[in-house]
Amino acid sequence: MVKSWKPFFVTILIVLVLFPFIYLLLLSMSSGWAFPQIIPSNFGFDNWKAITQSEVGLFTALMNSILIALTVASIATFGGFILSRIVAYHKQKNSLILISYFPYILSPVVFGACLSFFFMKVNLFGNMGGVIIAQLIISLPYALIFFGSFWNEKNRNIENLVATLGGNKIVSFVKVLLPLAKGLLLVCFFQTFLISWFEYGLTAIIGLGKVQTLTIKVFLYIKEANFFYGALSSCLLIMPPVILLYLNKRFVFNRMS
Amino acid sequence: MKISEPMLLKNRGNIGILLFFGVIIMPFAIAFLYALLYSFGLVGILNDGFTIAYWLTVLSAPQLGYSFLYSALIAAVSVIFSVGLSLFTVLYLKKALNKPFINFMLYMPLAIPGIVSAFFTYQLFARTGFFSRLSYQLGIITEAASFPDLINDQFAFGIILTFISLLAPFFILFYLNLYKNENLEALERVAISLGANPKLATLKVSLPILLKKSQTVVLLYFIFLLGAYEVPLILGQESPQMLSVLILQELRQFDLNKIPEGYTMAVIYTSVVSLITFFIFRSQKNKVIHG
Amino acid sequence: MHLEIEKISKSYGNEEVIKDLSLQLEANKTLSILGKSGCGKTTMLKIIAGLTKPDNGSIKMAGKDISDLSPEKRGIVYLYQEDLLFPHLNVFENIAFGLRIRKENEADINRKVNEMLLFLELEKQAQRMPHELSGGQRQRVSFGRAIIINPSILLLDEPFGSLDSGTRQRMQHLFKDMADKFQITSLLVTHDLKEAILMGDQIGFMKKGRLQVYNSRDEFINDPQTGVQSELHFWEGLKNEKTEQL
Secondary structure (H helix, E strand, O other): OOOOOHHHHHHHHHHHHHHHHHHHHHHHOEEOOOOOOOOOOEEOOHHHHHHHOOOOOHHHHHHHHHHHHHHHHHHHHHHHHHHHHHHHOOOOHHHHHHHHHHHHHOOHHHHHHHHHHHHHHOOOOOOHHHHHHHHHHHHHHHHHHHHHHHOOHHHHHHHHHHHHOOOOHHHHHHHHHHHHOHHHHHHHHHHHHHHHHHOOHHHHHHHOOOOOOHHHHHHHHHHOOOHHHHHHHHHHHHHHHHHHHHHOHHHOOOOOO | OOOOOOHHHHHHHHHHHHHHHHHHHHHHHHHHHHHHHHHOOOOOOOOOOOOOHHHHHHHHOOHHHHHHHHHHHHHHHHHHHHHHHHHHHHHHHHHHHOOHHHHHHHHHHHHOOHHHHHHHHHHHHOOOOHHHHHHHHOOOOOOHHHOOOOOOOOOOHHHHHHHHHHHHHHHHHHHHHHHHHOOHHHHHHHHHHOOOOHHHHHHHHHHHHHHHHOHHHHHHHHHHHHOOOHHHHHHOOOOOOOHHHHHHHHHOOOOHHHHHHHHHHHHHHHHHHHHHHHHHHHHHHHHHHHO | OOEEEEEEEEEEOOEEEEEEEEEEEOOOOEEEEEOOOOOOHHHHHHHHHOOOOOOEEEEEEOOEEOOOOOHHHOOEEEEOOOOOOOOOOOHHHHHHHHHHHOOOOHHHHHHHHHHHHHHOOOHHHOOOOHHHOOHHHHHHHHHHHHHOOOOOEEEEEOOOOOOOHHHHHHHHHHHHHHHHHOOOOEEEEEOOHHHHHHHOOEEEEEEOOEEEEOOOHHHHHHOHHHOHHHHHHHHHHHHHHHHHHO
């Protein structure tokens, strides 16, 4: 009987998964780590206290990230739901969906850079409003595609039934369609939240570095070679998705499929 | 049977489609048109009227061509390794992967964004990084400089590794779901009852089905990686660069004469990728009709 | 005449789904229409309900042209083969749905819904959610939800198609009782020959977008294209075989 290698591979898998989380957490609590040392000389919560110090700007970045992600997720989820209905009922449905993939597949930064002239013209360059709109350019099509499967024949028939029972468009939206889509709306909200939360390129280009989110901070700390704060901001970035995963795996997985 | 659209909508259908065009298509169209006009010298700070000079410069210089090739190679190698690793993991370990704890572990990597992943790769593989220290402690190297250059290197080791760390978790979950939804376990059982051994059943039944069903997603991820930005920005070398990094760098030149060349590159990149995407979707659609 | 349809037609591309269709229906009567799938019966019902716009022709109800009225203003309820209960509402609220839209007062809603529940023998299920009901119960809720708002016409598209044969028979009887008690005018399409004869005060036959309504049941039975004759031959053939064997 050949000995099975499966337990070995499973162990490697688990180690590979957990390693970055543990490493980043330890790095975020370290200071003073000269070259040949394999373990940092100082451990403690000093770095984490920096979150509360205003001159470091981490707290502001955290708040900016939360504010932007919540706004983007709300608008994208609601707008995507309505737009997906328009697309689903349109004769050229397939072409419209194909078009919706483009902003997501093409490099968003190149796309954003080509638009920056117009962002400047309407005073949306280097401020939070601009970053939110820029991020909507990718998260709205995502939400639109996400809701595509909701408008299946059964739900269309339900919508028709509500109409013949005497319900107008608002009634059918508020009393039937929204409650029916409740679960999907929640999943879409968290997924678009994460798209915004993880976004770097558009935020950097349209925000001009003035709108500091956590991803912008991570990049700055890498450039400054301040790895301890880099790891700290990384930990802050990773925390919400981990919590969401713990609550419901569907909140995080379903990207682009 | 035809599915009728509700009449309510029909009256407002035009407004709805205008909304779609305004929100989804217009930004894209404006960006492309602006880049196109800029590349022909028709708009921009230093425009002198129509010229094809920028196009000639971009097309005659090897920079963009190299960047395309380099990006395509990195994307292809990353996607192939990710798919291979995921298929191996799913097909070899599928029973173990369905245990709740291990299953949860599979989802964990999704919590790590690209920029953090790049940062982490840097931390591990830089000359003063974790593995360099480990090698030193084990006596393999005697100074930081003798650790092989794995970050910002010419073979894009760091970029590819980071891409794999981002893609493989996604593909593992994707294939695991596909395995369930396509009822491959039952199909494998049929193959075994027809006389195949379990290994053969996996290789001849599940593997080809998974590969075929994932074609579009694999191609989309390839295109997606072509345009990747923050990972090569952190881990890439000076030249050649990946497409997004190169185009962005050209667009933000201090030399204003160079900016139209950046827009020319943006137009070429957008056109090429759009065409590829279009053909992928079309060939997939034809397959559905003929299959 | 309660419902008058004159020369409606509808095409999708080159395909003419409804051709010059006319029919008249008296109040409190049921017209059953026999037709195979793809004969255009669903499109016809959707046109009457206002869910699909015909290319031409007119629809009048009680003498008034309703062709341009939107579906929610027609008072015509269209029931699908699937019961389409709202999964997020319990039985009581499903039945009360149309009354709540019309903003009737709470006391009236309670009285009417409880009356309906009693009639449907569903009073014990009032607080149940749709997924906790059997197929027959769900169909009864669906009927109750439609009839409680007193529609001017009820359109039924293969309403018993998804039920097993026992439940189907009970539902056919229940529907006849309801039609009597609540004075319902209805139009029912089915591909089941027996059901068409059993349910209709008047019977029609639909094929390739054309509808023929018969003046009497005998006329329907004697027309060879309805399939009644071949059915009769089949059973008579069996009977003759049996007597020959004896």
